[in-house]
Amino acid sequence: MAISELLKNKLALLPDKPGCYIMKDKKGRILYVGKAKVLKNRVRSYFHGVHDNKTTRLVSKIYDFEFIVTGSEKEALLLEINLIKKNHPPFNIMFMDDKSYPYIVMTREKYFSVRMTRQVKNKKDEYFGPYPSAQSCFDIVKLINRLFPVRKCKTLPKIPCLYYHMHQCLGPCFQEIDLAENERYRKQIRKFLQGDAKEIIDKVKADMEKASLNLEFEKAQEYYEILQSIDHVMEKQTIDFKDQKVRDVFGFYADKGYISLQGFFIRNGKLLERTLAIQELYEDEMDAFISFIVQYYQDNMVPSEILVPQGVPVDLLEDLLQTHVRIPIRGNKKALVDMVQKNAKEAHDQKFELALRREQELEQANQRLSDLFHKEIHTVEIFDNSHIQGAFNVSALVVYEDGKPDKSQYRHYKLDTYRSDVDSMKEVLYRRYFRLLSEDREFPDLLLVDGGRQQIEAAKEIKEALDLPLTIAGLVKDDKHTTRALMDESLQEMPLDKKEPLFFLLTRMQDEVHRYVITYHRKLRGKAMTRSALDTIEGVGPKRKKELLKRFKSMKQIRQASVEQLEEVLPKAVAKSVYEAFHSVNDS
Structure with a gap:
C-alpha cells in the first residue's frame, strides 16, 4: 500500500528504543495501542511486508501515529495497558470488556460482615475467589449469613434490626457481644470458604436429628434444606494438589488471525474453570497473551503462584506481578497447563467460524453503507423518542463505530412538553448538534432517524439552521412496522434486501436505540410512581x-x-x- 508523506517522515524519526506507539485515524481517534522492544522495527513492520486481511484493514485506517519512549520493556507494557484501559481502542484486546470477577470479602472489623464484591480494595480484609459466576457467589454469601449470626449491615444502626429478632445477628449495634464467640464464627466461615465444610455439615445434621426427635418437623425440614444448599455451593471439580495453594493457570491458542485465551482458577484444591475470550489478533501472540494476563490482575487478586505454558517470559511477569510464575515441566501442574491449552484450542475451533462469519458480515454491511452514500462511514448516530400520551417525553441516542455499539457515547435526554414526534426530534437534534458545534467536536459520518419523510425533513431543518456538516438518512418501515428501505436527504428510497448484512445491522441499531430509550423512559416513570x-x-x-x-x-x-x-x-x-x-x- 502507498504510504503518505506524513507517515514516511514520522517513520524516519522512530528511535531504536523500547516504548509504546499509538495509531490514529483521520479524525484523530485512537485505533490501536502497542508496545515494542524496538519502536523503529515494530512500527515500520506495519507498513512493509505482507499482512493478513485484518491487519491490512487496520493499516488502511491509520492516518497518523504517536510514540512514547520508555526506559524498559516492563515500563512499555504497563504504559500500553494504562492507555488501553483509558482509551478503549477498537483493535486492542481488552480483558472481558474491563469487567472483573466476583469475590467474597470477610471484613477485618471487630464486628465483621461477609458480602459479595467485585473490587479488591482493602488489603486488610480477607478475599475468597474469584467465583465463576455472580449467582454462585451470591448463593454462598446468602448461605453464610443464614448459618452464622454475624453482622449483616454495612453501617451499624442504633437499634436492633429484624435479623437480630430472627436470631441471625448477635446485635453489636446496641449491646456488647462475646468477642471470643464472634472470632469463633470468623474461623468457621474461613474454613468453609476454603472448602472445608465438614464441621458445619456435622452440626447441621445434629440439629436436624435433634429437631426430628423433638417432633419439630418444620425445623428439621429447614435444616435439611440448609444441607442441600451446602451440597449445592460446595459441588465443584476437585483436583489433587496437596499443598492447597491459591494458583491460577493461563493458556492460549492462536490461529487464522484470532487468539483464544483460557484461565483456570484453583482455590484450595477446587478448580474453577472459566473461558476468558476469543478475539482478533493484531500483534505478536505472546505480546497479546502477556498483556491479557497483566490486564486481568489490575482488577483481581494476584495468587501465590501462576502457571503458564512454554515460551512465556517468566521474569517479566514475576517483575510486574510480584508473585511466583512457573512453567511446569512434568507432573500434575504440567498436565493442568496442557489441559488449559487444550481448552483454549477447543474454544478457538468452536467459536472461530462463528466469529469470522460475524466479522465478515459486519465488514460487508459497513462497506455497503459507505457505497450507498458515496463516502467512508465509520460513525453512525441514531435517535429514538418515547412518551405516554405526551407524558415522560424522552429521547435517546446510540452511537455505532464501524458497526459496533460504542456505549461510552450513548446519551439520553429529557424533552420539553410534548407537542409532536417531529417537534421532539427537532429538539433533541438541536440540543445534540448545537453542543457538538459549540465544543468544536467531530460530527458523525451519518445521522439516522427512525422514520421516513417527516423525520428527515425535521433533521434537515436543524441541519440548515445550524449549518451542520451532516449526512442524513431515514429508516422507512412497511405496514408491518418492519424496515424496508433507507431514505436519503432528497427523499429517495434505497431498498434493502432482507438477506443482506446491512439489513441486519440496521435492525440491530433500531433495536438497540429502542431498548435504550425504553429503559430510560421506564426508569423515569418508576421514579415518579414511587415518590412518597x-x-x-x-x-x-x-x-x-x-x-x-x-x-x-x-x-x-x-x-x-x-x-x-x-x-x-x-x-x-x-x-x-x-x-x-x-x-x-x-x-x-
Whole structure:
C-alpha cells in the first residue's frame, strides 16, 4: 500500500528504543495501542511486508501515529495497558470488556460482615475467589449469613434490626457481644470458604436429628434444606494438589488471525474453570497473551503462584506481578497447563467460524453503507423518542463505530412538553448538534432517524439552521412496522434486501436505540410512581426524609408514628405537618 508523506517522515524519526506507539485515524481517534522492544522495527513492520486481511484493514485506517519512549520493556507494557484501559481502542484486546470477577470479602472489623464484591480494595480484609459466576457467589454469601449470626449491615444502626429478632445477628449495634464467640464464627466461615465444610455439615445434621426427635418437623425440614444448599455451593471439580495453594493457570491458542485465551482458577484444591475470550489478533501472540494476563490482575487478586505454558517470559511477569510464575515441566501442574491449552484450542475451533462469519458480515454491511452514500462511514448516530400520551417525553441516542455499539457515547435526554414526534426530534437534534458545534467536536459520518419523510425533513431543518456538516438518512418501515428501505436527504428510497448484512445491522441499531430509550423512559416513570408522600410536605427535604427513613425504617412506620415520636427526628412544626399529612390522607 502507498504510504503518505506524513507517515514516511514520522517513520524516519522512530528511535531504536523500547516504548509504546499509538495509531490514529483521520479524525484523530485512537485505533490501536502497542508496545515494542524496538519502536523503529515494530512500527515500520506495519507498513512493509505482507499482512493478513485484518491487519491490512487496520493499516488502511491509520492516518497518523504517536510514540512514547520508555526506559524498559516492563515500563512499555504497563504504559500500553494504562492507555488501553483509558482509551478503549477498537483493535486492542481488552480483558472481558474491563469487567472483573466476583469475590467474597470477610471484613477485618471487630464486628465483621461477609458480602459479595467485585473490587479488591482493602488489603486488610480477607478475599475468597474469584467465583465463576455472580449467582454462585451470591448463593454462598446468602448461605453464610443464614448459618452464622454475624453482622449483616454495612453501617451499624442504633437499634436492633429484624435479623437480630430472627436470631441471625448477635446485635453489636446496641449491646456488647462475646468477642471470643464472634472470632469463633470468623474461623468457621474461613474454613468453609476454603472448602472445608465438614464441621458445619456435622452440626447441621445434629440439629436436624435433634429437631426430628423433638417432633419439630418444620425445623428439621429447614435444616435439611440448609444441607442441600451446602451440597449445592460446595459441588465443584476437585483436583489433587496437596499443598492447597491459591494458583491460577493461563493458556492460549492462536490461529487464522484470532487468539483464544483460557484461565483456570484453583482455590484450595477446587478448580474453577472459566473461558476468558476469543478475539482478533493484531500483534505478536505472546505480546497479546502477556498483556491479557497483566490486564486481568489490575482488577483481581494476584495468587501465590501462576502457571503458564512454554515460551512465556517468566521474569517479566514475576517483575510486574510480584508473585511466583512457573512453567511446569512434568507432573500434575504440567498436565493442568496442557489441559488449559487444550481448552483454549477447543474454544478457538468452536467459536472461530462463528466469529469470522460475524466479522465478515459486519465488514460487508459497513462497506455497503459507505457505497450507498458515496463516502467512508465509520460513525453512525441514531435517535429514538418515547412518551405516554405526551407524558415522560424522552429521547435517546446510540452511537455505532464501524458497526459496533460504542456505549461510552450513548446519551439520553429529557424533552420539553410534548407537542409532536417531529417537534421532539427537532429538539433533541438541536440540543445534540448545537453542543457538538459549540465544543468544536467531530460530527458523525451519518445521522439516522427512525422514520421516513417527516423525520428527515425535521433533521434537515436543524441541519440548515445550524449549518451542520451532516449526512442524513431515514429508516422507512412497511405496514408491518418492519424496515424496508433507507431514505436519503432528497427523499429517495434505497431498498434493502432482507438477506443482506446491512439489513441486519440496521435492525440491530433500531433495536438497540429502542431498548435504550425504553429503559430510560421506564426508569423515569418508576421514579415518579414511587415518590412518597414525604416529597409533598413543606419542610421535609432530602436530608430530613433520609433521617426519617433511617429512624422508622418504612413509610408504614412513619405513618403510624405519633407527633412525639416524629419530634425525635424533626422540629416540632414539621413533625406536626408530617403527622397531619398522613392522617388527612387516611381520613379521606
